[in-house]
Amino acid sequence: MTERQASVLIVKMTPLDDVLLNPAIKHLEELGFKVAVFNVPLHVPLTLYNWKRRQFKAETILDLVKREFSDVPYTAVIAVGYIDAYAEGLNFVFGYSTQRYGTVYVKRLKSDDVLVYQSRIIKEVTHELGHALGLEHCDVPRCVMSFSNSVEDVDKKSMFFCEKCSAKLSSILKAKQRV
Numbered sequence: 001m002t003e004r005q006a007s008v009l010i011v012k013m014t015p016l017d018d019v020l021l022n023p024a025i026k027h028l029e030e031l032g033f034k035v036a037v038f039n040v041p042l043h044v045p046l047t048l049y050n051w052k053r054r055q056f057k058a059e060t061i062l063d064l065v066k067r068e069f070s071d072v073p074y075t076a077v078i079a080v081g082y083i084d085a086y087a088e089g090l091n092f093v094f095g096y097s098t099q100r101y102g103t104v105y106v107k108r109l110k111s112d113d114v115l116v117y118q119s120r121i122i123k124e125v126t127h128e129l130g131h132a133l134g135l136e137h138c139d140v141p142r143c144v145m146s147f148s149n150s151v152e153d154v155d156k157k158s159m160f161f162c163e164k165c166s167a168k169l170s171s172i173l174k175a176k177q178r179v
């Protein structure tokens with residue numbers, strides 16, 4: 001196991017059962033990240049809700065997360081919620097991220113099979129953390145950084161970074177340590 005020396009704050013945007021979130025936390029720890037969970041759910045205001053689409057707008061939620069957690073001492077902040085969200089030009093998104101901050105929307109990842117649901121959450125949390133740390137989409141199909149347009153795509157990929165993304169991540173984190 002490699003010690004990546006990066007810390008991640010997981011924030012709940014809605015109440016979320018530990019059964020759903022804990023496997024993702026454990027996975028990030030296995031990848032070498034230090035993980036902390038902020039247990040007070042972030043209040044996502046209804047003004048960010050689009051009543052015509054019956055979805056939240058991912059860009060505005062991400063802005064909210066950036067504002068509320070602007071000075072926390074973590075390498076990255078990932079907010080997770082039982083929310084359906086869209087982004088400009090997309091019908092829906094499983095997640096939406098920018099430098100240091102990521103959001104994961106689990107509503108559309110839901111499955112009757114809890115193991116499948118957990119596995120999808122693990123993959124999307126890892127994917128958005130990759131983006132928050134500076135990784136882009138990867139064309140290796142099994143790589144967790146490959147783009148998922150559907151839950152079938154999510155199910156097909158693994159929960160791990162491919163060798164190329166893993167190496168890139170290590171050099172990004174090394175560079176961050178030098179700052």
Ligand SMILES: [Zn+2]
Binds near residue numbers: 127131137147
């Ligand atoms: Zn992505």
Ligand SMILES: [Zn+2]
Binds near residue numbers: 140
């Ligand atoms: Zn990759």
